Structures are given as structure tokens and as C-alpha cells.
Amino acid sequence: xxxxxxxxxxxxxxxLVVVGITEHAATQLGDVVFVELxxxxxxxxxxxxxxxxxSVKAAxxxxxxxxxxxxxxxxxxxxxxxxxxxxxTGAAWFFKxxxxxxxxxxxxMDEDExxxxxx
Amino acid sequence: MADLEEPELLRLGLExxxxxxxxxxxxxxxxxxxxxxxxxxxxxxxxxRAAAGLFDVSHMGQVILRPKGSMEDLKRAFEALMPxxxxxxxxxxxxxxxxxxxxxxxxxxxxxxxxxxxxxxVVNAACKAADIAHMVAxxxxxxxxxxxxxxxxxxxxxGAEAALxxxxxxxxxxxxxxxxxxxxxxxxxxxxxxxxGFEVSVPEAEAEGFARRLLAQPGVAPIGLGxxxxxRLEAGLCxxxxxxxxxxSPVEANLTWAIQKARRAGGARAGGFPxxxxxxxxxxxxxxxxxxxxxxxxxxxxxxxxxLFAPDGTPxxxxxxxxxxxxxxxxISMGYVARAHASIGTQLMGEVRGKRLPVTVTxxxxxxxxxxx
Numbered sequence: 419x420x421x422x423x424x425x426x427x428x429x430x431x432x433x434l435v436v437v438g439i440t441e442h443a444a445t446q447l448g449d450v451v452f453v454e455l456x457x458x459x460x461x462x463x464x465x466x467x468x469x470x471x472x473s474v475k476a477a478x479x480x481x482x483x484x485x486x487x488x489x490x491x492x493x494x495x496x497x498x499x500x501x502x503x504x505x506x507t508g509a510a511w512f513f514k515x516x517x518x519x520x521x522x523x524x525x526x527m528d529e530d531e532x533x534x535x536x537x
Numbered sequence: 538m539a540d541l542e543e544p545e546l547l548r549l550g551l552e553x554x555x556x557x558x559x560x561x562x563x564x565x566x567x568x569x570x571x572x573x574x575x576x577x578x579x580x581x582x583x584x585x586r587a588a589a590g591l592f593d594v595s596h597m598g599q600v601i602l603r604p605k606g607s608m609e610d611l612k613r614a615f616e617a618l619m620p621x622x623x624x625x626x627x628x629x630x631x632x633x634x635x636x637x638x639x640x641x642x643x644x645x646x647x648x649x650x651x652x653x654x655x656x657x658x659v660v661n662a663a664c665k666a667a668d669i670a671h672m673v674a675x676x677x678x679x680x681x682x683x684x685x686x687x688x689x690x691x692x693x694x695x696g697a698e699a700a701l702x703x704x705x706x707x708x709x710x711x712x713x714x715x716x717x718x719x720x721x722x723x724x725x726x727x728x729x730x731x732x733x734g735f736e737v738s739v740p741e742a743e744a745e746g747f748a749r750r751l752l753a754q755p756g757v758a759p760i761g762l763g764x765x766x767x768x769r770l771e772a773g774l775c776x777x778x779x780x781x782x783x784x785x786s787p788v789e790a791n792l793t794w795a796i797q798k799a800r801r802a803g804g805a806r807a808g809g810f811p812x813x814x815x816x817x818x819x820x821x822x823x824x825x826x827x828x829x830x831x832x833x834x835x836x837x838x839x840x841x842x843x844x845l846f847a848p849d850g851t852p853x854x855x856x857x858x859x860x861x862x863x864x865x866x867x868x869i870s871m872g873y874v875a876r877a878h879a880s881i882g883t884q885l886m887g888e889v890r891g892k893r894l895p896v897t898v899t900x901x902x903x904x905x906x907x908x909x910x
Contacts, residue, residue, distance in 0.1 A: 449579035451861035452836045474578040
């Protein structure tokens with residue numbers, strides 16, 4: 419698992435990158451009440467706002483961590499936004515991306531580096 | 538980052554208890570306040586509606602007004618600051634009040650109680666200093682005494698009566714907006730959640746023990762500011778500085794119920810309060826805009842600042858409070874819209890992140906109130 423400074427986790431699944439938010443981020447957000455997902459088959463550029471998460475407190479975004487194509491979204495989150503709090507690093511993945519070269523993930527933080535960031 | 542240095546925050550007497558309970562402390566109205574406990578806003582909200590929630594609202598301003606002359610003169614002087622009937626309020630009863638300014642806007646909203654030989658007033662924390670100065674200046678015949686040695690606790694929800702009765706026998710006999718003094722404990726049957734419940738003023742020295750005994754009662758849980766906000770929003774109650782402020786009149790704010798007949802045109806003491814010209818005119822002719830309830834059709838919350846449009850694209854107003862209503866299980870908002878678009882059922886559009894989404898003008902409260910009348 420790799421991590422971004424924006425508290426997203428990135429997991430390789432075959433030739434795809436799965437993206438979600440970390441437990442730390444979910445706790446900070448509080449109870450999630452609304453999730454807006456991107457369209458599939460959309461090309462995105464690193465830094466694009468691709469998802470919206472609204473908690474009882476505020477709205478925030480998930481940014482595309484890398485360039486690529488959104489190939490799948492987790493529609494379960496639309497019906498059950500609370501899943502983000504219940505299982506942020508498992509069932510509550512947000513989207514899957516196809517990227518040109520999986521080695522772009524090498525630049526992101528590993529578990530130890532991320533723990534240090536939030537510690 | 539020196540430029541982000543926070544001003545010194547005031548501390549609640551119960552702060553050690555909040556920290557022990559796992560309260561997440563944040564700055565609010567100049568105080569360090571618990572915004573939530575480990576259960577989180579959603580569960581705390583639902584718990585309050587299902588059982589009983591204990592809120593520390595000691596940041597609010599408690600003030601005693603004592604007459605230097607007669608009680609009637611004191612009440613008349615207080616009436617001169619508000620479009621509200623003070624003389625007609627019976628002893629042991631509480632009433633909602635509003636300080637208005639000369640332009641007819643709202644300087645603060647408050648609760649006041651007639652206690653025989655004096656009045657007891659509770660004002661918003663952020664307005665407390667200005668309110669006290671306003672009363673001192675406007676009521677030369679009154680001794681304005683800020684109460685600084687008392688905590689204020691709110692116990693709200695269907696379990697509140699039994700829990701408080703166990704500690705303060707006799708409170709169950711109070712009805713909505715009754716107030717009674719039990720020894721050194723002052724109890725009002727009121728609150729800010731739409732639920733039956735109480736607001737309890739306790740001497741600072743006894744407050745922690747009192748709060749702990751309440752928390753030991755079945756069903757009582759500590760509730761933070763986050764749930765306090767979603768509870769009051771579902772109840773359709775205004776948050777000062779957001780839904781009402783110095784630019785909104787009581788009529789625009791749909792608070793005309795707070796202006797009793799005696800102060801309206803043709804009443805026994807009509808007018809004679811700051812901003813009377815505008816407020817009486819709006820009562821007669823209707824205001825230009827009105828505070829309304831709003832139900833977004835989708836799941837996306839429409840929060841404060843969201844712009845509202847008629848279906849043809851004309852701007853008609855703005856959301857002043859909004860979020861997710863845990864008990865109604867849907868997004869809810871309130872805001873101001875031009876009067877032509879303010880009737881219940883009107884379809885509008887709210888702009889969220891550049892997209893205009895449908896929203897319907899709705900009656901408030903969003904959640905039925907359970908006051909014990």
C-alpha cells in the first residue's frame with residue numbers, strides 16, 4: 419500500500435491502481451454522509467478533483483493521485499456513505515485507475531513514512 | 538506560523554470532564570468547546586433524539602437584570618430594546634426575545650425569564666459583551682449583573698425528564714418554557730434541539746459533580762457542538778450570525794411569532810423598539826425576503842453560502858445553514874429567498890460545486906418537535 423500527502427491510499431490490483439482514503443482521514447472527516455464519484459472511462463490528470471466527500475462537518479475532495487483513466491467506481495458508497503468510516507481501507511475504495519506505468523507509485527509514501535506524517 | 542496564532546481561548550469549568558470523556562476540543566465563540574465525543578456527531582445526534590443528551594453550554598451569557606426602581610419600569614425598559622411583550626410574561630415563565638437595531642436588524646436573540654423581583658436573561662456567547670453593554674446603556678434603571686459563577690447545562694431528549702427528576706425532584710412538573718428555582722439550581726424546560734428537555738444553571742463549584750451524576754443516569758450521554766448544530770437545524774431553529782444577523786429583520790427571519798400582539802400595530806404598546814418602522818411595515822406589507830426551510834432533492838448537502846436560483850436562472854437567495862439531518866436521514870438547509878419564491882413547495886435550484894441541483898422550499902421544523910406543553 420502506498421500513501422499520498424492528501425491521505426489517500428493506493429493499492430495495485432493487477433494492472434490497476436485502487437484509490438481510497440486512509441483511516442486517519444476518515445476519522446478526521448467524521449461521519450461521511452455523501453459521496454460523489456467520477457464517471458468511468460474518464461481521463462484524469464494528477465491533481466484533478468475526482469470525488470467529493472461530505473461529512474457531517476464539511477465537504478472535501480479526493481484528487482487524482484496520478485494521470486490515468488478511471489475504469490471503475492465503488493457505487494456502494496453512494497448508497498452507504500457510512501462505509502467510508504466503517505472500512506476505509508477495505509470495502510470503501512473509491513475508484514480504480516488504469517495508468518501507463520505502475521512505477522509512478524514508487525514516488526509515494528510507504529506505510530512507515532505515512533505513519534510518520536500523521537504521527 | 539505566527540500569523541495563525543490563536544487568540545487566548547476561554548476555558549469552560551467542565552473542560553477536565555470533557556477531556557476525560559474524550560471530547561474533541563475546538564475554538565468556538567472564544568471558548569475551547571467539545572465539538573464531539575468518541576461516538577461522533579451522527580450517533581450523538583440520534584442518541585439525543587432516542588434517549589438523553591447532556592450539553593455544556595456554559596459559554597452562553599447568563600445575566601440578571603434587577604430594578605433600581607420598580608419592576609414595571611425595568612420591564613418597560615427591556616421592552617424598549619425588543620419587539621417583544623415583556624410586561625405580559627408571567628412569573629416563572631420564559632420567553633424568546635430579540636435585540637433589534639435601528640435598521641430593524643437583529644443584534645442578538647436570547648431567552649428571558651420573569652422571576653418576580655428580577656429578570657434572568659441568557660444570551661449568545663459571541664454577543665455577550667455587546668449585549669451587556671447594550672443593556673447597561675439602554676436600561677439606566679436596571680442593575681445589569683453578569684452571572685459569572687455558574688455553569689449552564691442542557692439536558693435534551695425523551696429521557697431528560699426522568700434523568701433530571703432523579704437529581705432535582707419536582708422538575709417533571711414543569712411545562713415547556715416554565716422556569717423554577719430549586720435551591721441553588723435554576724431550571725428552565727427549554728432547549729435548542731426541538732426535543733423536550735431542560736436548561737439547568739448550576740453553581741460552578743457544583744457543576745462537575747452535577748454533570749457526573751447526570752451522566753450516570755440511564756440513557757444520558759455527553760453531546761458536542763456538532764450534534765447541537767444538526768439538532769437545532771432539524772428543529773428549524775436559527776443560529777445567530779448565520780441565519781439571523783444585524784441585516785435580517787425578525788419578519789424576514791420568519792420570527793414574527795416572537796412579536797406578540799401588544800407590540801404590533803394596534804397593540805397596547807405598539808412599536809417603541811429599535812427598528813420599529815421597518816419591522817411594523819414588514820408585518821403589514823410582508824418582507825422582501827423570507828427565511829425558509831429547504832430540502833435538496835438529491836443527497837448532496839447544500840451548506841451555508843450556496844446560491845439559490847429560480848428555475849429560469851434568476852438569483853433568488855442564499856443558504857444560511859445546511860448540512861445532513863441525521864434523524865430525517867437527508868440533507869436539509871435553511872436560507873433566505875425572495876418572497877415570491879418563498880411559498881412551501883416552490884422548486885428552486887441550489888448551486889453546489891458549479892452544478893445547479895433541485896431543492897424544494899419546505900415547512901420547518903424538519904423533525905417534529907416534542908415539547909411538553
